[in-house]
Amino acid sequence: EDLRVDGRGCEDYRCAEVETDVVSNTSGSARVKLGETDILVGIKAEMGTPKLEKPDEGYLEFFVDCSSNSPELEGRGGEELGTDIANTLYRVFSCENSVDLKSLCINPKEHCWVLYVDVLLLECGGNIFDAISIAVKAALFNTRIPKVRVLEDEEGTKEIELSDDPYDCIRLNVDEVPCIVTLSKIGYRHVVDATLQEEACSLASLLISVTSKGAITSMKKVGKGSLDPESIFEMMETGQRVGKSLHIALQKILDEEETLGTSRSKVGFLG
Amino acid sequence: MAAVTMRLPAVRAPLDSSAPRGGEKHLVAPGDTITTDTGYMRGHGTYVEDDRLIASVAGVVERVNKLVCVRALKARYNGEIGDIVVGRITEVQQKRWKVETNSRLDSVLLLSSINLPGGELRRKSAEDELAMRDYLQEGDLISAEVQSIFSDGAVSLHTRSLKYGKLAQGVLVQVSPSLVKRQKTHFHDLPCGASVILGNNGFIWIYPTPEQKDDEAGGYTTNLEPVPLSDREVISRLRNCIVALVTHKMMLFDTSILYCYEASLPHQIKDILKPEVTEEIVLEARQRLLDLEG
Numbered sequence: 001e002d003l004r005v006d007g008r009g010c011e012d013y014r015c016a017e018v019e020t021d022v023v024s025n026t027s028g029s030a031r032v033k034l035g036e037t038d039i040l041v042g043i044k045a046e047m048g049t050p051k052l053e054k055p056d057e058g059y060l061e062f063f064v065d066c067s068s069n070s071p072e073l074e075g076r077g078g079e080e081l082g083t084d085i086a087n088t089l090y091r092v093f094s095c096e097n098s099v100d101l102k103s104l105c106i107n108p109k110e111h112c113w114v115l116y117v118d119v120l121l122l123e124c125g126g127n128i129f130d131a132i133s134i135a136v137k138a139a140l141f142n143t144r145i146p147k148v149r150v151l152e153d154e155e156g157t158k159e160i161e162l163s164d165d166p167y168d169c170i171r172l173n174v175d176e177v178p179c180i181v182t183l184s185k186i187g188y189r190h191v192v193d194a195t196l197q198e199e200a201c202s203l204a205s206l207l208i209s210v211t212s213k214g215a216i217t218s219m220k221k222v223g224k225g226s227l228d229p230e231s232i233f234e235m236m237e238t239g240q241r242v243g244k245s246l247h248i249a250l251q252k253i254l255d256e257e258e259t260l261g262t263s264r265s266k267v268g269f270l271g
Numbered sequence: 272m273a274a275v276t277m278r279l280p281a282v283r284a285p286l287d288s289s290a291p292r293g294g295e296k297h298l299v300a301p302g303d304t305i306t307t308d309t310g311y312m313r314g315h316g317t318y319v320e321d322d323r324l325i326a327s328v329a330g331v332v333e334r335v336n337k338l339v340c341v342r343a344l345k346a347r348y349n350g351e352i353g354d355i356v357v358g359r360i361t362e363v364q365q366k367r368w369k370v371e372t373n374s375r376l377d378s379v380l381l382l383s384s385i386n387l388p389g390g391e392l393r394r395k396s397a398e399d400e401l402a403m404r405d406y407l408q409e410g411d412l413i414s415a416e417v418q419s420i421f422s423d424g425a426v427s428l429h430t431r432s433l434k435y436g437k438l439a440q441g442v443l444v445q446v447s448p449s450l451v452k453r454q455k456t457h458f459h460d461l462p463c464g465a466s467v468i469l470g471n472n473g474f475i476w477i478y479p480t481p482e483q484k485d486d487e488a489g490g491y492t493t494n495l496e497p498v499p500l501s502d503r504e505v506i507s508r509l510r511n512c513i514v515a516l517v518t519h520k521m522m523l524f525d526t527s528i529l530y531c532y533e534a535s536l537p538h539q540i541k542d543i544l545k546p547e548v549t550e551e552i553v554l555e556a557r558q559r560l561l562d563l564e565g
Contacts, residue, residue, distance in 0.1 A: 001500050005442055006514075007507040007540025009274070015545050017280040033280070035544075242275070249275040257279055267280040 004191065004198070011242055013193045018134065018253050020142035022268050027115075028143025031268075032135040035195065036125020041117065041135040045145045047160075048114040050105065058104025058112040062089040064132075066121040085119065085132060088180075088220060092133065092209040095217040097176050099140065107150055107158060115143070126195040129207055133180035134250055140177055141254050144169040178209040178217045179246055181239040185227060190235050192242050206235045210243025212251070276545075299326040305339060314340025344520075348374040348448040348472035350426030354417045355457040357438070357470035358428070360407050366400060368407055370415070372472040373448065376425040380407075384418060384429035386436065412438040414468055414476065434458060438468075439494045441478030442510050446517045448473040452524040459525040463532055464505045469523060475513060477506050508535060511543035512552070519553045526563070530556040 002009040014035035023029040026042040033039075051059060064085040066078035093099065104113040117139070119132055147168050151159045184194040184202035191198060194205075203225025209217045216236065221227060227235075257264065299305060305317060305324045313319055316328040317339060326332070328343040350356075350372075358370035358378060369377040382395050382403060407413065414435050415428035430436050448471060457469045460480055468476040479502040481494070498506075512531040516523060534555040535543050542548050 001503075003500065003503055003507060003540075005507060005510060006544060007504075007511055009541075011274070012541060013275045016275075016277045018277055019280050246275050249277045253277040253279060260279075264279070265282070267282055 006195070008193075010189055010191045011238060013130075013242075013246070014195075016131075016134070018138055018250065018257075019267060020138050020254070020257060022266070027145060028139045028141075030135045030138035030142055032131050032138065034125075034127060034131040034134070034193070036123060037128055037131045038122035038125075039128070039131045039135045040120040040122055041132070041139040042120075043139050043143050044116045044118070045113050045143065046116060047106070047111055050109060050112040054101070055109040056105050057101035058114060059101060060093055060099065060115045060117055062086045062093075062117045062119065064089070064119040064121065066124075069121050069124050085121075085129070088129065088207065089117075089119075089132070089136070091218045091220070092178055092180060095178070098178055098211070098217065099176070100173055103170065103172070104145075106148055106160065110158070111150075111160065113145055115140075124196075126197075126199050127182055127193045129180045129182050130193060130246075133178070133209070134246070137174055137177045137179060137250060138254060140172050141174045143172055145172075176211055178211045179243055179250070180207055180209045181243045181246065182207050183235040183239055185223075185225065185231065185235075190231070190238065192238070206232065206239070208236060208239035208243070210240055210247075212244065212247035214240045214244050216240065297332040298330070299332055299341060300329045301327055305332055305341070310337065311339045312337050314338050316341030316343060342449075344449055345447045346449065348372055349424070350374060350378070350417045350420050351471075352417050352419060354471040355414065355468070356417060356426075356428065356472045357412065357414050357443070357468055357474035357476050358472070360409050360411045360413065363403055363407070363409060368403070370413065370428060372426065372470075373445070373474065374424075374426060374472065376423065378426040378428050379421075380413070380415060380428045380430070384427070384431060386430055386433070407437060412443065412476070414438055414470070438476055439478065440498055441476050442506055444475045444477065444510055444513050444517075446473045446475060446513070446523065450517060450520065450523050451475075452522045454524055461509070461525065461529055461532070463509070463529070464502060465509055467509065467525070467528065469525075475523070477509050477513075479506065504540060508532060508540050508543070511535070511540060515543055515549040515553055516556070518549060521553060521557065527556060527560060530559045534559075 017033040020030045022031045023042050027045040028043040029041060031040050050057060064082040066082050106112055117136060121128060147163045147170055149161045151161055181192060182205055183190045183192060184199060184205040186198060186202045194202060204221065204223035204227050207220040207222060211217060303326050305326055307323050309322055311324060313324055316326060316330065317324055318327050324339060326341045328341055330341045330343040333340050333342050356372045358372040360368050361371045361377060362369040366382045368380040370380050372378045382400060413430065415430045416435060417426050418429040419427045421427060451469050451471055451473060460466045464480060466478055466480045479498050509532060512528060512535055513523065516527060516531055521527060531552055534552040538548050
């Protein structure tokens with residue numbers, strides 16, 4: 001039977017609230033509230049030098065901060081959880097075509113855009129990985145990187161010129177950005193979007209990152225318990241199905257927000 | 272089929288409360304001045320600074336003659352003799368169990384205060400002490416009554432009646448203790464098909480109504496048979512209704528929970544937690560309660 005404690009089915013998400021452009025001094029930001037879980041993501045685009053092995057691409061840097069969650073996670077305590085989440089995000093985005101990194105290049109081998117993605121865990125109410133990935137995708141959709149032109153003098157020195165129009169910017173294509181779906185195994189069944197109590201009962205979980213077309217980019221098993229190989233296949237199929245509907249719902253809400261434009265009343269943190 | 276609902280946030284106006292019953296309540300926040308009159312004695316939740324009486328917690332000001340105190344909205348449970356509590360065993364010690372009841376100190380359940388399985392009445396011997404773990408283990412949920420309070424504020428419990436004891440299958444909802452109304456009885460068998468124990472410490476236990484009341488059990492048999500789906504649906508709906516009432520800071524008692532349950536019947540169980548549906552059913556329940564009063 002398909003009934004959890006709060007009446008949801010095994011594949012139902014809690015009601016989510018998504019808002020972008022909440023932090024004014026970032027290139028892009030998003031805030032996601034998934035039930036009790038509250039995540040804030042801010043993206044800042046800065047100029048840097050490309051990595052040696054990929055000279056014509058920009059890159060993303062992730063940093064996760066959990067200190068505002070509870071006193072035990074302040075300072076050193078939250079570091080472990082934070083680096084764990086950051087490493088998972090690096091893995092999820094390590095796939096070649098999730099973000100078009102070549103569009104972030106300004107001058108091969110010399111200048112490129114580096115996107116610093118800062119994730120703030122405001123409140124932990126279960127299922128933080130899913131909420132973080134939704135927030136990162138929404139923030140990337142909202143990111144506006146100013147257009148720059150490279151001028152070359154006769155001597156060969158390159159100058160970078162920022163365009164005067166503040167609205168002249170490049171947007172990122174987030175169609176291939178994956179979202180994480182966490183499947184927690186409780187008893188013999190697996191559930192999506194576990195609450196804190198459900199997470200306490202589950203011994204093993206599978207984190208799958210799925211793109212909007214249903215392609216799985218990475219997979220990770222967490223927890224002390226063991227998973228049967230057959231149940232892993234079942235969970236992967238469920239993850240693909242759920243991931244696709246997650247992307248559809250998220251894209252719909254982002255497009256809706258986009259069409260509202262400046263007429264939308266910003267709620268931010270004072271709602 | 273997976274159901275994912277996303278929405279844009281909207282500013283939620285707080286539910287307009289109807290005419291204040293019993294006069295205006297004096298609500299204060301930490302740091303608010305209650306009075307500048309120096310003739311008052313200060314009670315809990317207040318302190319004196321620069322000849323002003325200032326509140327240190329957020330809550331309602333209560334004045335009894337010359338004593339001014341602030342009763343906090345969200346505070347730990349303070350035990351009173353005769354209260355029913357639902358607690359979880361945290362430790363098994365020499366002659367007692369430590370029970371967690373959302374209070375400042377763990378409550379104590381002495382070995383001499385429990386009923387033995389089978390309902391025997393005898394003095395507990397050394398063998399009983401060694402077999403304590405067979406009765407109650409760490410992690411078990413029990414319902415008990417407050418027997419006495421120690422001088423440091425720790426509460427001593429007893430289960431010396433057949434209606435108290437270990438709790439079997441059900442759902443626990445944790446709310447603030449100030450939201451549970453003091454009533455004659457806290458064990459309710461709701462007509463919708465489930466039973467509920469409203470612990471004064473804010474722990475609410477919802478469980479399927481047992482068919483027959485077995486008097487020989489003595490409160491220790493745990494029925495681990497699977498609960499039928501219809502019962503589970505009723506329990507999930509009740510749990511969501513209680514969460515909805517708590518988000519709107521309404522007092523919890525059997526009538527309010529029942530009205531909220533009936534108001535939620537047209538909606539699906541998982542929709543009850545959506546903000547607009549929560550507002551709708553809480554308003555309806557509140558309206559019915561006002562009609563009942565006046």
